[in-house]
Amino acid sequence: MIQARIRKQYAPGPESAAFSLDVDLKAEAGITVLFGPSGAGKTLTLDCIAGFVRPDEGRILLDDEILFDGVSGVHLPARTRRCGYVFQNYALFPHMTLRQNLEFAVERVPRLERHRKVNEMLEKFHLADVSGRRPYELSGGQKQRCSIARALIGSPRLLLLDEPARGLDAPLRAELYAALRQVRQEFQIPTLLVTHDFEECIELGDEMLVLRDGRVVQSGTPRKVFECPANVDVARLLGVYNLLPVEIRGLDPGRNVSRLRYLDFELTGPYFPGRLIGDRVWLCIRPDVLTVAPKDGRLGTNQMPATLVRAVDKLERVRLEFADDIAVEVLRPAFEKYQSVKNWVIEFPSSGLRIL
Amino acid sequence: MPIDWFPLWLSLRVAAISTALALGIGLGLAWILANRQFRGKEILDAAVTLPLVLPPTVLGYYLLVVLGRNSPVGKIYEWLFGEPLVFSWQAAVVAALFHSTPLLVKSARAAFESVDRSYERAARNLGATELRLFWRVTLPLTRRAILAAAALGFARSLGDFGVTLMIAGNIPGRTQTVALAIYDAVEAGNGQAARVLVIIISAIALIVLSVANRLTSSPYGPRQTAL
Numbered sequence: 001m002i003q004a005r006i007r008k009q010y011a012p013g014p015e016s017a018a019f020s021l022d023v024d025l026k027a028e029a030g031i032t033v034l035f036g037p038s039g040a041g042k043t044l045t046l047d048c049i050a051g052f053v054r055p056d057e058g059r060i061l062l063d064d065e066i067l068f069d070g071v072s073g074v075h076l077p078a079r080t081r082r083c084g085y086v087f088q089n090y091a092l093f094p095h096m097t098l099r100q101n102l103e104f105a106v107e108r109v110p111r112l113e114r115h116r117k118v119n120e121m122l123e124k125f126h127l128a129d130v131s132g133r134r135p136y137e138l139s140g141g142q143k144q145r146c147s148i149a150r151a152l153i154g155s156p157r158l159l160l161l162d163e164p165a166r167g168l169d170a171p172l173r174a175e176l177y178a179a180l181r182q183v184r185q186e187f188q189i190p191t192l193l194v195t196h197d198f199e200e201c202i203e204l205g206d207e208m209l210v211l212r213d214g215r216v217v218q219s220g221t222p223r224k225v226f227e228c229p230a231n232v233d234v235a236r237l238l239g240v241y242n243l244l245p246v247e248i249r250g251l252d253p254g255r256n257v258s259r260l261r262y263l264d265f266e267l268t269g270p271y272f273p274g275r276l277i278g279d280r281v282w283l284c285i286r287p288d289v290l291t292v293a294p295k296d297g298r299l300g301t302n303q304m305p306a307t308l309v310r311a312v313d314k315l316e317r318v319r320l321e322f323a324d325d326i327a328v329e330v331l332r333p334a335f336e337k338y339q340s341v342k343n344w345v346i347e348f349p350s351s352g353l354r355i356l
Numbered sequence: 357m358p359i360d361w362f363p364l365w366l367s368l369r370v371a372a373i374s375t376a377l378a379l380g381i382g383l384g385l386a387w388i389l390a391n392r393q394f395r396g397k398e399i400l401d402a403a404v405t406l407p408l409v410l411p412p413t414v415l416g417y418y419l420l421v422v423l424g425r426n427s428p429v430g431k432i433y434e435w436l437f438g439e440p441l442v443f444s445w446q447a448a449v450v451a452a453l454f455h456s457t458p459l460l461v462k463s464a465r466a467a468f469e470s471v472d473r474s475y476e477r478a479a480r481n482l483g484a485t486e487l488r489l490f491w492r493v494t495l496p497l498t499r500r501a502i503l504a505a506a507a508l509g510f511a512r513s514l515g516d517f518g519v520t521l522m523i524a525g526n527i528p529g530r531t532q533t534v535a536l537a538i539y540d541a542v543e544a545g546n547g548q549a550a551r552v553l554v555i556i557i558s559a560i561a562l563i564v565l566s567v568a569n570r571l572t573s574s575p576y577g578p579r580q581t582a583l
Contacts, residue, residue, distance in 0.1 A: 050477075050481055088474075091474035093493060094497070104479070104492065107483075150482070
């Protein structure tokens with residue numbers, strides 16, 4: 001288990017703004033995703049844990065060992081921390097063969113044992129056939145697997161992955177995810193994975209931490225974060241929601257309804273506890289929860305007229321982008337019938353409305 | 357008139373020994389300059405480079421003062437080895453050292469600083485001590501640049517005139533290097549000896565430089581860079 005409380009300040013430089021990192025995290029065996037936009041402090045957090053960067057304050061605890069403690073001044077050098085690190089550019093030593101790269105990590109181990117370990121890793125990551133090659137002779141996927149194997153061969157107590165899927169095409173990405181799932185199952189160590197791809201979170205993450213401007217703004221399972229973003233910033237980072245600024249116009253706890261005003265249109269939603277009439281809040285709604293129909297005549301409850309700006313093709317769905325920043329995703333056949341229609345009616349489900 | 361081969365042999369020996377010493381000193385200094393932060397770092401760098409720009413006589417004068425028989429360094433040397441340092445072939449090595457070391461420090465520092473930091477981090481992360489990181493990662497990655505610099509340093513050492521003259525003298529059969537011998541031969545009207553030595557030295561320099569050039573092309577395919 002890894003527990004870290006890290007504070008680190010950077011004064012503004014000639015080419016960089018001031019930055020302060022202030023994170024608290026705790027991760028058990030399994031994959032914990034550090035999610036956030038670039039510049040949120042994700043990689044810096046990994047670097048502090050690995051010992052490349054010395055925090056100003058805080059404490060880093062791995063299993064029962066203190067790796068860093070600001071008060072007592074403990075700061076173990078990176079080489080004694082036993083944290084496997086998979087670098088963004090793999091950082092495979094270019095002057096060594098793949099086998100030598102692995103051997104470098106276990107040089108203290110007796111020869112026979114070392115040979116066995118290296119062979120075992122080469123087999124496990126399907127690298128045995130290319131073990132004599134240098135990194136520049138390897139494909140992207142092979143380099144990727146080699147860097148993971150190298151990070152794991154020394155039996156680390158923690159695995160750190162810095163945007164491992166960056167720059168990989170879809171098949172390689174799938175291959176990487178498969179390898180990481182295998183690692184999760186076989187090694188049973190806490191794994192911190194840095195990414196800014198939310199789909200990756202959903203696919204791999206047991207837990208996730210959302211970082212923004214050096215702070216953890218939300219934590220929980222990726223599913224839970226997806227369903228209940230803690231605030232409008234998180235919702236915006238996930239990049240999948242319609243976020244509409246609305247004003248609360250009516251609240252009725254008895255009938256469990258509320259009235260919300262968006263532009264000059266009124267919506268009915270469930271009662272929102274802890275809010276007052278007149279509050280300006282964000283309505284947060286997924287594009288695939290909204291439904292649309294071509295406009296004909298009268299409007300019902302929660303139906304709002306909208307003008308289609310453009311239709312964007314997705315895999316099985318079509319993303320309809322309307323004026324006033326509302327996007328709706330519908331199945332392709334549902335849309336194809338009405339391709340030429342410009343004026344639509346968007347229907348908001350009254351139960352699924354959530355405000356932030 | 358027969359050609360005296362001693363100066364050529366002496367020059368090669370002096371250049372080889374001084375290049376070997378310069379490698380040790382230069383790599384150490386370059387490593388410190390590339391990896392450690394301390395006050396006066398750039399002043400140290402400038403001081404190391406100074407011999408490249410100072411007039412040889414100025415440099416020779418300093419060395420004569422510092423290494424002379426009455427100086428502390430000269431006395432310690434004489435006490436240790438039983439003979440004075442100045443006006444010996446060892447003094448010629450010292451003179452050559454001041455030509456090759458700055459070249460090596462400059463090139464090696466640049467080479468060390470050009471090594472992608474993620475390789476160094478990876479090595480430390482995999483349990484390597486700073487020493488092992490240097491021998492197994494930094495040095496192999498910068499080997500060619502350093503060898504190229506050593507080759508340049510060797511060629512440079514071969515041709516020193518002024519400093520050698522000031523601190524090692526021009527004693528035929530003892531401290532007379534090729535550069536001095538050529539000067540003497542021209543002065544004495546021995547054109548044939550001068551021509552032969554000039555051609556040999558030029559050939560050696562040309563070969564060394566072409567080796568240095570070949571070394572500077574990268575062996576590991578396209579460079580990976582970290583972001």
